[in-house]
Amino acid sequence: MAEPLKVGLAGLGTVGSAVIRLLDQGRDKLVARCGRPIEVVALTARSRTKKRDFELKKFRWFDNPVTLARDPSIDVLVEVIGGEGDPAKRAIETALNAGKPVVTANKALLARHGQKLAALAERHGVALNFEAAVAGGIPIVKTLREGLNGAAFTRIYGILNGTCNYILTRMEQDRLAFDDCLKEAQRLGYAEADPTFDVEGHDTAQKLAILASLAFGTKIDPDAVYVEGISSITLADLDAAAELGYRVKLLGVAVKTQAGIEQRVHPTMVPKDSAIAQVMGVTNAVTVDAEGLAPITLVGPGAGGAATASAIVADLADIARGVVTPPFGRPTARMTAIRKAPMQHHEGGYYIRLLARDRPGTAATIARRLAQQKISLESIVQRHAAGSRGAAQPGRSGEAVPVIMITYATSEDAVHKALAAVRRDRVVSGRPQVIRLERA
Ligand code: HSE
Numbered sequence: 001m002a003e004p005l006k007v008g009l010a011g012l013g014t015v016g017s018a019v020i021r022l023l024d025q026g027r028d029k030l031v032a033r034c035g036r037p038i039e040v041v042a043l044t045a046r047s048r049t050k051k052r053d054f055e056l057k058k059f060r061w062f063d064n065p066v067t068l069a070r071d072p073s074i075d076v077l078v079e080v081i082g083g084e085g086d087p088a089k090r091a092i093e094t095a096l097n098a099g100k101p102v103v104t105a106n107k108a109l110l111a112r113h114g115q116k117l118a119a120l121a122e123r124h125g126v127a128l129n130f131e132a133a134v135a136g137g138i139p140i141v142k143t144l145r146e147g148l149n150g151a152a153f154t155r156i157y158g159i160l161n162g163t164c165n166y167i168l169t170r171m172e173q174d175r176l177a178f179d180d181c182l183k184e185a186q187r188l189g190y191a192e193a194d195p196t197f198d199v200e201g202h203d204t205a206q207k208l209a210i211l212a213s214l215a216f217g218t219k220i221d222p223d224a225v226y227v228e229g230i231s232s233i234t235l236a237d238l239d240a241a242a243e244l245g246y247r248v249k250l251l252g253v254a255v256k257t258q259a260g261i262e263q264r265v266h267p268t269m270v271p272k273d274s275a276i277a278q279v280m281g282v283t284n285a286v287t288v289d290a291e292g293l294a295p296i297t298l299v300g301p302g303a304g305g306a307a308t309a310s311a312i313v314a315d316l317a318d319i320a321r322g323v324v325t326p327p328f329g330r331p332t333a334r335m336t337a338i339r340k341a342p343m344q345h346h347e348g349g350y351y352i353r354l355l356a357r358d359r360p361g362t363a364a365t366i367a368r369r370l371a372q373q374k375i376s377l378e379s380i381v382q383r384h385a386a387g388s389r390g391a392a393q394p395g396r397s398g399e400a401v402p403v404i405m406i407t408y409a410t411s412e413d414a415v416h417k418a419l420a421a422v423r424r425d426r427v428v429s430g431r432p433q434v435i436r437l438e439r440a
Contacts (some may be wrong), residue, residue: 002036005320008074010065010091011081012045014189015105015132015312018305019078020054020182022313030313038313044068054144063093065113069098075103076319078355080132082193084108096120096128101324102313105132105226105308111206111222114213115335118327128327129315134207135284137307139314141274142251144288145212145329149199151290153215157278158286159437160207162221162303163191163198164230164250169280172247176231178231190282190303200229201250201265207262212263213328215254218338220328226343228266237433239270240353240404244379247277251438260339261347265308267435269351269406274440275299287440346412349437352419354428355400356382360438362427369421373414380407400429 009016020040030038042060062068069077069091072296079102081088096117097103104110110133121128131141135158159165167181182199197203205225213220230250241248246269254263270277275297279285284302289295299398301307328335356362370377383402383416419432
């Protein structure tokens with residue numbers, strides 16, 4: 001039999017342990033598919049003494065990932081340490097400089113340094129594969145990089161964070177509080193070490209920056225992504241969405257506009273009957289729109305050890321076969337600088353929830369401010385204050401009642417100006433809730 005591909009594994013958390021398991025269980029299948037076995041021969045992790053569900057002594061142990069990366073006993077480095085800096089970065093650079101291919105699940109590192117690392121891999125003629133970095137077990141990197149080489153992409157959007165989708169699903173279905181759902185996602189191993197990365201949208205933003213680069217051939221720029229998380233979403237928003245025919249999802253959207261590439265992450269109202277609205281729990285989904293091609297949607301597990309390990313093993317299989325693809329689908333010299341479309345020019349529909357003072361003239365004031373910005377309403381609902389339904393008299397002066405509106409397409413700028421004016425008019429209390437709509 002041909003020589004095995006010898007793997008050095010850096011990181012033994014949920015994902016690293018799942019890679020060991022999957023390579024062990026899938027050994028024969030991989031030999032059949034790649035013509036050679038893929039074997040983990042050496043390991044490194046923060047703790048050597050931690051209890052593991054495999055025998056550590058079967059592998060060579062390294063205290064330092066950088067030493068592992070350059071060791072002649074390994075052919076390829078798998079990096080699942082995480083984090084955008086060292087030691088992950090130095091370990092990857094060391095492996096590439098030593099002419100060894102690298103497989104990584106590290107979206108933070110790729111979003112920040114992907115361009116340079118791709119150039120380094122290119123210089124040494126080796127693979128830098130990162131299927132696991134975006135949408136867990138969904139092969140979206142390969143789809144964009146190889147499967148759709150003939151396509152002219154116009155928009156990529158999706159649910160790219162399992163933790164957020166899990167939280168929104170549990171809140172809606174089980175009427176649970178945000179914090180309880182987050183704790184459960186952490187317990188199940190979906191969340192990042194610092195879960196604010198998930199819930200504030202940064203994890204999605206890093207993944208989106210990578211997808212945008214693959215789709216549009218632009219240099220990766222995580223700072224070009226507009227980011228809003230889900231921590232302000234309440235059950236009231238989820239209920240209102242349902243009533244108006246929508247569902248709330250945290251989406252990452254990269255779209256080609258006249259002003260440049262718009263990259264944004266925010267809670268989004270999607271039509272309740274759309275494919276993306278059906279995606280529940282930790283499941284991820286990515287839809288690709290391209291000229292002359294009906295939309296393609298990939299749906300699958302987005303987080304957790306098994307899903308991520310599946311993507312890592314697929315990347316290793318390519319390396320075992322000797323496949324080297326440019327990391328971002330084209331030589332790095334052909335990746336162009338991104339022309340960032342400013343968010344205030346974003347156009348689309350909006351959901352707005354206000355707490356309006358229940359007194360004569362309030363609705364007229366709000367309507368006037370919207371009209372001044374040429375904002376047209378698709379629907380408007382005002383809730384009665386508790387106990388005032390059917391009363392002969394209008395609501396008690398100053399009492400706050402929710403007013404929920406869905407606008408037709410307008411601009412971000414217009415919505416902000418209209419709401420700022422409404423707040424100055426003192427007809428609402430608190431901050432208005434604004435959620436963008438997306439055609440899906
Ligand atoms: N924390 C991430 C998620 C893990 O919830 O999707 C996969 O990147």
